[in-house]
Amino acid sequence: MTDLRAELEDFLKGLQSPNILLIGRTGVGKSTLINSVFGKNIAKAGAGLPVTQYFQKYSRPLEEGVPITLYDSAGFETDKAQDFVKGTFDFLNSQRTKGKEEQIHLAWYVVDASSARFEYFERDLIDKLNSERIPVIIVLSQCDRASDEEITAILRVIEDFKFEKAYDVIQVAASPLIKNGKPTCEPFGLEELVEKTAELLPKAYVDAFIAAQVVNIKAKRLVAWMYISSAALLCFGAGYIPLPFTTPIASFISQGELCFRLAALFGYKDLKGLPDILKTVRSSKEGRITFWATMITDLFVGEPITSTIAGATAATFNCVVGLALAATFEELAKRELEGMNQEEIERLLQQIFKQKFDKYRNDIRIKKKEDLENIKGSYLEGS
Ligand SMILES: Nc1nc2c(ncn2[C@@H]2O[C@H](COP(=O)(O)OP(=O)(O)OP(=O)(O)O)[C@@H](O)[C@H]2O)c(=O)[nH]1
Ligand SMILES: [Mg+2]
Incomplete structure (x- = not known):
């Protein structure tokens, strides 16, 4: 904490x-x-x-x-x-x-x-x-x-x-x-x-x-995408390749940093629930073993696990977490502008994150760096 x-x-x-x-x-x-x-x-x-x-x-x-x-x-x-x-x-x-x-x-x-x-x-x-x-x-x-x-x-x-x-x-x-x-x-x-x-x-x-302005959400998304895609790209980088079943997720990229950057970008700094979200992502079975197993079977059926596969899976994971966080903060910011108070926002944080995480987990698959381009397009244009 x-x-x-x-x-x-x-x-x-x-x-x-x-x-x-x-x-x-x-x-x-x-x-x-x-x-x-x-x-x-x-x-x-x-x-x-x-x-x-x-x-x-x-x-x-x-x-x-x-x-x-x-x-x-x-x-x-x-x-x-x-x-x-x-x-x-x-x-x-x-x-x-x-x-x-x-x-x-x-x-x-x-x-x-x-x-x-x-x-x-x-x-x-x-x-x-x-x-x-x-x-x-x-x-x-x-x-x-x-x-x-x-x-x-x-x-x-x-x-x-x-x-x-x-x-x-x-x-x-x-x-x-x-x-x-x-x-x-x-x-x-x-x-x-x-x-x-x-x-x-x-x-x-x-x-x-x-981050400081509140009128241009598209600009915020563009910056969010820069953070998310660089966290994803890191996973393809030589010397930075995690082995999914041996390396804890948190050790290859600071999800904390990604989370806080995105929170600050959408105007949040002091949400008490943030560390809990990260804990969920870092330590739950869903967040780790099941996620990796599903991704790997989905992405590379029958192929032996190599560092490329590990990198692609990790990139997918970072992208899913990043987009889920960004979408959560964007939604909360919208509700705050509509008059929602801090307490209600805290209360909704976990719930919205879970929804967004599940959505992106089903939608996003990255096999190679180039796949990021398509994801970028749909994220920036999404409503
Ligand atoms: N119709 C309209 N009125 C505006 C708009 N922006 C400001 N006003 C009004 O114009 C008046 C002056 O606005 P301020 O923002 O106080 O102007 P200011 O430039 O800070 O003035 P000083 O501090 O005295 O130099 C206020 O009555 C505002 O409500 C606008 O976009 N449309
Ligand atoms: Mg003035």
Whole structure:
């Protein structure tokens, strides 16, 4: 138990967490955007830590899950624009002197779609961020309340500024207008914003970013698949070949690590039931002997057991466990968003895992590395 806790702590500490800067005028929707993308009201009113006159810091600490840091600019007004620009670059410089972990890794420049306001100094600010190697995404906010004409107009204004490079402009409605107690449309653009951000962030920070956001499940699946397939591929690697009836499963790959990576990716860190799941997988008869025996008979009827067969069986096992875990956490995350509380989630954990495990155990057979490609396709496209 303590080993597993330590494994999780190590994993989370090893994740490099991104620092994202948000800039935009007062009221464009920066705080709303933060809360929509990262959930759980990170940017609670008044909860940010002022770091300078212009920037507030919102961090999710390690105790609460995958760490992420957002710097939200106090909205600026045009009459103070030059002070704000100076304040921004002073801030960037001071972060830089604090070392790699404190630097800003990417910026969202938020513009209200219906405002028709975008000025020269904003262009210069964006180009300057870019020249300091900070990727910038222009977020056109509150698009649900802007007319098509307004959106076209602001896009044209932005285009006419002839930036040094063509920045990505993403149309977003983070929290659509409510009429008669109902939202006038579904939120949109957030998944795309996440995808673009993951594309532009330095690679080392992508895992933590994808884990921290809650709006793009496909992106989470893609990262989940990277973890699962690498655990499966390991089984084919020379020198890493388990002999099924002699080697305990837990010794050739850390299922603990796979489990915690996947849990953190879908937003879980402190589920008390996690070690139990792993114990089930590691020690039950189902999880071991029966599993191996069925797989081997299914996959390689009548062939003598060789290291290739052992590798393929182990790969199948890792894939089944990994996919069952990922599907379980995804399902729980969905239920949590729908309002389920932590206690109920704990209660459902074992039950859902068992269902998913049985399903994948019947479906998945890997004889060779190439089989992973088909599994990837159906996992990523599955509903
Ligand atoms: N219709 C609509 N309203 C939104 C959207 N996003 C934010 N708002 C509303 O716009 C107002 C301002 O949003 P905030 O998120 O507080 O804006 P901010 O940029 O953080 O503002 P400052 O912190 O003052 O700079 C709030 O009333 C939000 O409910 C959106 O996508 N659609
Ligand atoms: Mg705000």
